[in-house]
Amino acid sequence: MFTATRLNRRSYRTESVAKAVFCLMTVVLVIPVLLIVGTLVVKGAPAISWEFLFTAPTDNMTAGGIFPALIGTVWLVVVALLASVPVGVAAAVYLSEYAPDNLLTRTINLAIINLAGVPSIVHALFGFGAFVLFFDMGPSILAASLTLAVMTLPVVIVATRESLQAVPQAFREACWNMGATRWQTIRKVVLPNSISGILTGVILEVSRTAGETAPIMFTGATAFVAFLPGGVLDQTMAMSYHLYYIATQATDVPEELTFGVALVLIAIVLAMNAVSIAFRVYLRGLKKW
Amino acid sequence: MAWYVDRVARVLVFAGGISAIVFIVGIFVFITKEGLDFVLGPLSLGEFFTSIAWRPTSNNPTYGALALIVGTASVTGFAMLLSVPLSLGAALFIAEFATGRTRETLKVLVEMLAAIPSVVWGFIGMSIMNPLIIRTFDVPVGLNVLNAGLILGLMAAPIMTTIAEDALKAVPDTYREAAEALGATRWEVIVKVVIPASRNGLLAAVLLGVGRGFGETMAVLMASGHAINLPTSPFDSVRALTATIAAELGDTVKGGAHWGSLFTLGILLFVVTFVINLTADIVVRGIRKK
Amino acid sequence: MVDTAARTTAANGVPGPVYDEPPIIEVRGLSIAYGGKPALQGVNLDIYRHEIFGIIGPANSGKTSFLRALNRMDAFTTGMKVGGAIRINGKDVSDWRNEYALRSRIGVVFPLPVGLPLTVYDNVAFSPRLRGIRKKAQLDEVVERCLTRAALWDEVKDRLDSLGSLLSGGQQQRLTIARALSQEPELLLLDEFSIAVDPVTTMRIEDVLKELRSELTIVLVTNLVQQARRLADRTAFFLMGELVEIGATEDLFEGKVKDKRTTGYIEGRFG
Numbered sequence: 001m002f003t004a005t006r007l008n009r010r011s012y013r014t015e016s017v018a019k020a021v022f023c024l025m026t027v028v029l030v031i032p033v034l035l036i037v038g039t040l041v042v043k044g045a046p047a048i049s050w051e052f053l054f055t056a057p058t059d060n061m062t063a064g065g066i067f068p069a070l071i072g073t074v075w076l077v078v079v080a081l082l083a084s085v086p087v088g089v090a091a092a093v094y095l096s097e098y099a100p101d102n103l104l105t106r107t108i109n110l111a112i113i114n115l116a117g118v119p120s121i122v123h124a125l126f127g128f129g130a131f132v133l134f135f136d137m138g139p140s141i142l143a144a145s146l147t148l149a150v151m152t153l154p155v156v157i158v159a160t161r162e163s164l165q166a167v168p169q170a171f172r173e174a175c176w177n178m179g180a181t182r183w184q185t186i187r188k189v190v191l192p193n194s195i196s197g198i199l200t201g202v203i204l205e206v207s208r209t210a211g212e213t214a215p216i217m218f219t220g221a222t223a224f225v226a227f228l229p230g231g232v233l234d235q236t237m238a239m240s241y242h243l244y245y246i247a248t249q250a251t252d253v254p255e256e257l258t259f260g261v262a263l264v265l266i267a268i269v270l271a272m273n274a275v276s277i278a279f280r281v282y283l284r285g286l287k288k289w
Numbered sequence: 290m291a292w293y294v295d296r297v298a299r300v301l302v303f304a305g306g307i308s309a310i311v312f313i314v315g316i317f318v319f320i321t322k323e324g325l326d327f328v329l330g331p332l333s334l335g336e337f338f339t340s341i342a343w344r345p346t347s348n349n350p351t352y353g354a355l356a357l358i359v360g361t362a363s364v365t366g367f368a369m370l371l372s373v374p375l376s377l378g379a380a381l382f383i384a385e386f387a388t389g390r391t392r393e394t395l396k397v398l399v400e401m402l403a404a405i406p407s408v409v410w411g412f413i414g415m416s417i418m419n420p421l422i423i424r425t426f427d428v429p430v431g432l433n434v435l436n437a438g439l440i441l442g443l444m445a446a447p448i449m450t451t452i453a454e455d456a457l458k459a460v461p462d463t464y465r466e467a468a469e470a471l472g473a474t475r476w477e478v479i480v481k482v483v484i485p486a487s488r489n490g491l492l493a494a495v496l497l498g499v500g501r502g503f504g505e506t507m508a509v510l511m512a513s514g515h516a517i518n519l520p521t522s523p524f525d526s527v528r529a530l531t532a533t534i535a536a537e538l539g540d541t542v543k544g545g546a547h548w549g550s551l552f553t554l555g556i557l558l559f560v561v562t563f564v565i566n567l568t569a570d571i572v573v574r575g576i577r578k579k
Numbered sequence: 580m581v582d583t584a585a586r587t588t589a590a591n592g593v594p595g596p597v598y599d600e601p602p603i604i605e606v607r608g609l610s611i612a613y614g615g616k617p618a619l620q621g622v623n624l625d626i627y628r629h630e631i632f633g634i635i636g637p638a639n640s641g642k643t644s645f646l647r648a649l650n651r652m653d654a655f656t657t658g659m660k661v662g663g664a665i666r667i668n669g670k671d672v673s674d675w676r677n678e679y680a681l682r683s684r685i686g687v688v689f690p691l692p693v694g695l696p697l698t699v700y701d702n703v704a705f706s707p708r709l710r711g712i713r714k715k716a717q718l719d720e721v722v723e724r725c726l727t728r729a730a731l732w733d734e735v736k737d738r739l740d741s742l743g744s745l746l747s748g749g750q751q752q753r754l755t756i757a758r759a760l761s762q763e764p765e766l767l768l769l770d771e772f773s774i775a776v777d778p779v780t781t782m783r784i785e786d787v788l789k790e791l792r793s794e795l796t797i798v799l800v801t802n803l804v805q806q807a808r809r810l811a812d813r814t815a816f817f818l819m820g821e822l823v824e825i826g827a828t829e830d831l832f833e834g835k836v837k838d839k840r841t842t843g844y845i846e847g848r849f850g
Contacts, residue, residue: 015476019386025378026387029446030398036405036413090305098302101657110570111309117497117566118316118559119504120407121531125555128538129319150312157309174693174755176655178706178762179683181295188705193696211406214506214531218538240408247412248511255416262412266405273404277397288696289744291709292677 037270040263047260057224061250066261071228072141072236073268076216077209079145079232080152085202087149088156095157096164097172097186116154120214123151127219142232144220151215152205159201163194168289193288200279207272211265213240223249239265320555327549328556337553343517343533345547346540352550354557356517360527363520364513365502367438368445372502373495376446380453380494385479403447407507414440414512428524432514435523440512441502449498456490457483489572496569500562506531530554595792596630596812601669603628603766603796604649608663611644611653618644622663622822624815631788631797633811633828635804637844640817642800646768649798650685651678667766683709686759690771692751694743695758699726699735702743702754706762721761728791729757730783748775756784760791767791770800785810804845808832816841 051065058064091108099105127147137143167190175185213221221241229236243261246253332352336342340353383395418439419431426435460483468478484491506529514526515536534551541548602625611619619641626632634642644659651672653659665672667681675681683706695702703722712718722739726732731753735746743754752775759767769788773781788797788810801807807814808828815825816838824831824841836842843849 011474011477015474018476018479019382022378022382022386025375026382026395029375029379029443029450030395030402032443033398033401033405036409037401039413039417040409087305087308090302091308092305094302094306098299099306104307108306108309110567111313113570114313114563114566115309117500117504117562118313119506119531119562121506121534122316122320122504122555122559122562125320125323125534125538125552126316129323129552130315133543134319150316153309153312170691170693171695173652173655174695174758175705176679177650177652177682177685177687178709178758179679179681180705180709181291181679183295183298184291184709186298189695189697207404211404211408213406213408214535217535240406243412244408244507244511247415258412258416262409266409269404269406270401273400277400287745288742289694292679295679 037266040259040266043256044259044261044263047256048263052260053264056226060252061224061246062253062257066239066242066264068225068228069237069239069242069261070264072221072238073210073240075141075229075232075236076145076148076220076238077206079141080148080209081202081206083146084149084153084156084205088153089160089198091153091157092160092164093186093191096161097182097190112154112157115150116158120151120212123147124215124218126150127215132219137233139218139222139235140220140233141229141236142220144216144236144238145232147215147219148209148212151212152208155205155208156198156201159204160194160198163197163201164190166197167193196279196283196286200276200283203272203276203279207269207276210272211240211269213244216241217244239268317559320552320559324549324552324556326544327546327553330549331546332550332553341517341519343528345537345550350546354530354554356519357528357530357533357554359519360513360517361503361509361529361531363434363527364437364441364509364529365499367434367523368441368502369495369499371439371442372446372449372498375442376449376494376498377453377491379446380450380457380491381479383450384454384457385475385483399447399450402443403451405444407444407505408511410440410444410508411511414508418512422524426524430514430524430526432512433524433526434513434520437509437513437527437529438523440508441505444505444508445498445502448501449494452494452497453487453491456487456494459490460486493569493573496565496572500565500569503565504531504558504562506535510535530558597628600628602626603668604798605666605669606663607666609645609648609665610662611641611648612660612662613644613656614658617820619648619817619820624822624825626796626798628796629792629794630812631792631799631810633807633814634798634800634817635802635807635814635844636817636823637849638802639819641820642817643770645817646687646770646798646800648672649766649768650682650687651675654678683762684765686762686764686767688752688755688759688767688769688772690774692748692755692775694746694751694754696742696744698740699743699746699754700739703757703761706758725757725760726754728760728787729753730780730787731757749777749780752776753780753784765795767795767797768800769797771802773801773803773806781806804847816844818844 053065053070054067055065056068057066095105095108124147127143131137131143131146132139171189172185175189216238220235221238222235223245225235225237239261243265246258246261337352337354339355340351341356342351342353343357344351383392387395414436415432418436422428422431422436464482464486465478468482473481509529510532513529513532515528515532516526517528518525520527534554538551541551604626606622606624609619609622610617622645634645636642647653647656648661648665653661672681695705697705700722703725704718707718707721723732726735731750734750743751746754752772756772776784791797799807799810811828813826814828814831816823818840824836824838831841832845834842
């Protein structure tokens with residue numbers, strides 16, 4: 001009665017083959033990550049030293065370190081976060097806690113998708129036209145960071161909205177029924193319970209912001225400045241632009257040096273991602289209801 | 290008191306909410322503003338779409354963008370050829386076959402793939418893929434459609450994999466259980482139940498992948514060879530729309546025709562990605578309605 | 580208006596309902612619909628101070644919708660439309676521009692317990708803090724009193740700083756009741772509170788409710804006909820969105836009804 005027919009066996013075989021094929025495809029897709037990171041480590045590691053990290057480039061970028069670019073990237077990221085996190089969190093709170101299901105809300109969602117989908121070079125054109133020229137900031141950390149902020153805004157909004165919506169509706173209703181206003185409910189119950197999810201999104205945004213090149217090329221990044229930025233209206237070097245510059249524009253740069261820069265950049269970005277992922281895993285284990 | 294705080298908070302978060310609309314409209318307004326003089330003046334649509342002569346700096350400048358459009362299309366097309374089957378396959382494996390730790394590891398690796406900055410991809414194209422392609426295929430130049438297409442394929446894969454996986458996961462387990470209870474194998478369930486039910490989501494995933502590839506700038510700039518050319522084989526160098534803006538904007542005179550022409554390319558990029566995203570959104574909305 | 584001739588339960592020393600003053604709640608021509616589908620229609624009734632007013636009826640009879648309308652919950656329930664008039668203390672609930680102030684004077688307990696993801700202490704101190712009470716000693720006093728009344732104090736007094744959302748279902752329900760009491764409400768709305776609570780605790784809470792009647796007015800929606808009999812002074816019977824019968828609880832249970840569907844439901848012939 002319960003013996004496999006030929007048909008059963010054939011479909012079982014089909015299934016095994018399908019599984020193997022899909023597994024192979026997945027492996028083909030993720031193997032390059034490991035290859036890339038491996039290659040960068042092998043070829044870039046010899047360049048890394050305290051001196052490399054903490055001195056400025058010398059001899060037309062063919063020697064020396066990356067200190068001004070590292071500090072520049074920190075400036076860009078911090079200013080971009082200061083601009084985008086408050087706006088992004090507010091937008092997410094609106095969408096999750098207030099927005100009715102209407103045309104405006106659909107338009108906002110569409111705008112967010114598009115903000116994430118517009119090519120980075122178009123963001124660069126916008127940043128140049130709007131911040132550098134129209135608002136007369138000139139090429140500066142401020143203009144570059146604001147461009148980055150607009151571009152990465154969807155990352156904050158989407159992550160925040162998700163963690164807000166993970167807070168069960170029953171908690172809100174319980175607060176409202178005690179006479180709490182919407183805002184009191186958000187501040188006392190909803191936000192405290194989603195803050196870690198928001199943080200995960202912010203860390204992810206740091207990683208995105210640190211790696212972007214096109215949006216800062218014309219808005220504030222420069223190939224070489226001898227001094228560290230003193231304020232948001234200065235131009236600055238940045239890791240990503242530095243890599244682009246020494247890989248394509250500068251001449252006679254030793255290969256080891258370029259790989260070193262690429263290694264540091266990818267290390268920053270992947271470390272941020274790893275923190276974000278670890279945080280998320282930790283949160284999943286932390287059951288609060 | 291609390292009531293007034295509530296009102297003020299409502300206004301503030303509403304302002305945050307509409308900021309996304311303000312920015313997307315702002316992007317369109319500002320690039321149009323800078324490109325308008327060119328569109329109304331030197332631009333000839335016929336030349337723009339049919340000529341391959343992009344010579345904005347010559348004494349008698351011409352603005353034929355055909356080679357740039359074809360360049361972008363060929364690289365994106367090549368990338369999709371590689372990336373669509375791999376991404377959908379990976380999404381199926383992660384969503385339907387992989388379990389537990391394997392699944393988590395694969396998802397993390399896909400996220401890492403998405404995290405690698407585009408300038409690093411471009412650098413890999415120049416420093417690793419370029420010599421590799423020259424040696425393997427015995428061609429004079431390794432910065433070409435093949436190189437940029439491979440890189441772009443890998444770059445567009447994570448977004449496709451993630452969204453396709455979400456679409457597959459959105460198919461209720463009750464469908465799967467019902468089919469399995471009738472004696473279908475997992476593979477039959479996937480082909481006959483899961484894929485048809487998530488068709489729209491998979492289509493949206495592919496569209497967003499296309500949008501991602503189409504708009505990529507740094508990697509294409511560095512790995513495609515940046516030569517104005519109508520490619521006849523994957524080993525030809527090409528030049529993309531995005532790369533042209535990135536490479537030339539720094540050398541233009543503000544407000545000049547060359548300047549305006551680059552913003553016009555920007556308008557084209559904006560409109561095309563907008564249409565792609567809008568279509569993907571409508572396609573996804575289609576499933577929710579059902 | 581009141582056909583019970585001010586029958587009070589003063590016999591056991593507990594002050595009973597006040598039928599000779601204007602009612603605390605007046606409901607006139609109330610109708611409720613969700614997305615165009617009517618849930619309750621043409622309800623007229625009055626509820627008096629210090630009364631326990633029972634509402635019985637099968638599922639989908641409109642009992643819960645009635646409670647939701649009292650508390651202006653339509654403001655955050657999509658698609659819920661309320662017509663007619665509900666006056667509390669003579670003022671129409673829809674005239675309250677600040678609906679939060681209205682809700683803060685009404686305590687609500689729903690069938691599914693909701694322990695907020697705050698500490699047990701903060702759960703109960705939530706409402707007093709909204710009212711601006713900041714002093715630790717004063718808050719301590721409120722927390723202990725309310726938890727004691729909700730028959731929860733003995734179980735949680737040593738872990739007031741653990742999360743309210745991680746208590747057991749029955750404890751969370753009593754926490755919800757403690758929270759409702761901490762509002763010092765004039766009106767307490769209970770919707771099938773005993774679903775998530777064991778029978779012994781249910782009895783303890785029922786005793787507390789009887790005591791509370793001297794301080795406030797209670798509207799008790801219940802799926803347990805006998806619970807209405809034990810607690811309610813007057814009882815209303817809702818069926819399929821309609822108020823079928825309203826009268827003194829004793830009368831209903833003794834078969835003195837105008838509509839024989841009421842007896843049918845009470846005796847368990849349908850439900």
